Amino acid sequence: MRRLVIDTNVFISAVVFPNSVPRQAVDEAIEHDTVLLSESTMHELTGVLSRSKFDRYIRVEQRALFLAQLAGVAEFVSVIQLVRECRDPKDDKFLEVAANGRADVIISGDEDLLAMNPWRGVEILTPSDYLRTHE
Numbered sequence: 001m002r003r004l005v006i007d008t009n010v011f012i013s014a015v016v017f018p019n020s021v022p023r024q025a026v027d028e029a030i031e032h033d034t035v036l037l038s039e040s041t042m043h044e045l046t047g048v049l050s051r052s053k054f055d056r057y058i059r060v061e062q063r064a065l066f067l068a069q070l071a072g073v074a075e076f077v078s079v080i081q082l083v084r085e086c087r088d089p090k091d092d093k094f095l096e097v098a099a100n101g102r103a104d105v106i107i108s109g110d111e112d113l114l115a116m117n118p119w120r121g122v123e124i125l126t127p128s129d130y131l132r133t134h135e
Contacts, residue, residue, distance in 0.1 A: 002033045003075075005097045007108035008045050010127055015049060015066050016057045025107055025127035026133055035074045036101040040093045048126065077101035085119070088112040098122045105130065 006029060013022035031037050049063045084094040091112050098106055099120065106124045108114060117124035125133070 001042060003102055004029050004033050004130075005036050005041075005094050005101070005103045005106045007091075007094055007106065007110055007113065008041065008048055009109050010107050011045050011070075012054075013050055013109070014129075016054060021131065022109070022127045023038065025130050026121055028131060029107065030070075030073055032134065033105075035070070036077050036097050036103055037070070037074045038079050038097045038100070040076050040079065041097055042067075042074075042076075044093070045070075076103065084135040086112055086116065095119065 004016060006026060008024045011026060012018055014026040015023075038088065046067055049067065050060075054063065058106060077097050077100050079093075079100050081096070081099050083092050083099055086092050086095060088110070091110060094106055094108070094113060095116075103122050106110045106113060106119075106122055107127055107130045109126055113124050114126065
């Protein structure tokens with residue numbers, strides 16, 4: 001089992017588009033690997049999923065159920081070692097989870113993170129690249 005950090009953009013795509021590659025990657029990660037979260041990454045995901053702009057794609061109750069299920073299977077990491085290395089400082093929180101949680105992989109669609117691959121020995125993969133590692 002690998003230890004994974006999943007960027008908020010991948011989770012959002014997975015929730016909004018149930019037949020998407022990001023959804024397949026999230027399902028694969030939950031089933032076969034260990035998903036790592038921090039208070040900060042969970043807070044961001046919860047905040048983004050609560051936005052009314054997603055109402056036309058998925059009901060609030062379904063989003064809440066996804067968050068509850070995710071919280072039930074993920075490993076929460078305490079962030080002790082801070083990271084300030086990404087060109088987009090808002091993405092440092094994912095690097096922090098990776099560093100503090102001893103992650104093997106970060107799954108992201110964010111170019112600021114993907115440009116750092118590999119980072120401190122951690123692979124940074126798109127959802128489709130992650131899925132290819134499970135074939």
